[in-house]
Amino acid sequence: xxxxxxxxxxxxxxxxxxxxxxxxxxxxxxxxxxxxxxxxxxxxxxxxxxxxxxxxxxxxxxxxxxxxxxxxxxxxxxxxxxxxxxxxxxxxxxxxxxxxxxxxxxxxxxxxxxxxxxxxxxxxxxxxxxxxxxxxxxxxxxxxxxxxxxxxxxxxxxxxxxxxxxxxxxxxxxxxxxxxxxxxxxxxxxxxxxx
Numbered sequence: 001x002x003x004x005x006x007x008x009x010x011x012x013x014x015x016x017x018x019x020x021x022x023x024x025x026x027x028x029x030x031x032x033x034x035x036x037x038x039x040x041x042x043x044x045x046x047x048x049x050x051x052x053x054x055x056x057x058x059x060x061x062x063x064x065x066x067x068x069x070x071x072x073x074x075x076x077x078x079x080x081x082x083x084x085x086x087x088x089x090x091x092x093x094x095x096x097x098x099x100x101x102x103x104x105x106x107x108x109x110x111x112x113x114x115x116x117x118x119x120x121x122x123x124x125x126x127x128x129x130x131x132x133x134x135x136x137x138x139x140x141x142x143x144x145x146x147x148x149x150x151x152x153x154x155x156x157x158x159x160x161x162x163x164x165x166x167x168x169x170x171x172x173x174x175x176x177x178x179x180x181x182x183x184x185x186x187x188x189x190x191x192x193x194x195x
Contacts, residue, residue: 001099001102003029003031003080003082004030004031004032004033004077004081005023005027005031005032005082005084006057007020007023007033007034007085008035008037008072008086009034009036009039009043010036010038010039010043010062011040012043012086013039013046015086016043016086017046020047020051020054023088023090024051026091026092026094026095027090027094027095029099030082030095031055032053033057034047034057035059035068035071035073036059037059037064038058038060044056044058059071059072063189064189064190065168065188065190066184066190067184067189069183069184070183073175073183077175078175079102079175080099080102081172082095082172083168083170083171083172084169085168085169088115088118089118094113098113101160102174109173109174110173110174111171112132112163112167112170114129114157115130115169117150122153123150123152123153124151124153125150127169128142128166128167129143129144129145129157130143130144131157131161131163132164132166133164134165140164143157
């Protein structure tokens, strides 16, 4: 099963310097891409000089999150897309359980791992925590976070469950599902990291 780890970037050379090494180190089973949203900083030259094995997709504009990924993924052939923010640090074996899930569960289309706060790794990250849901009033929430209260990760969400939504900070999607859905809504700009 081939997997593409795709990091959307716009003027985020400092984030790439800090976080790209962990993705390279802990993703030997993946092809790694930086999808660059027409950066004007040294992002591309940094990747080319320091991480030549990382592939670069150059978008013609800063398209933001949705269209930025839509444009870049047109040029990436893989069974699984792992969309990862440029400020995400990964850990050893982060891909193994996700690849196993996709191999063993043919009906699973999207997977989100637990996302912990980089500055306080014992607690969940506000953006997505341990998977998202929508309540009966249409309000989105997620495990590990209730409004502004962030839970400590004590293994309480070390399970696999169905979720209603996955955080754009880090999630995996079967490429054929992404294509069937026609990607993201281009109107959702949401600036890419680094700005």
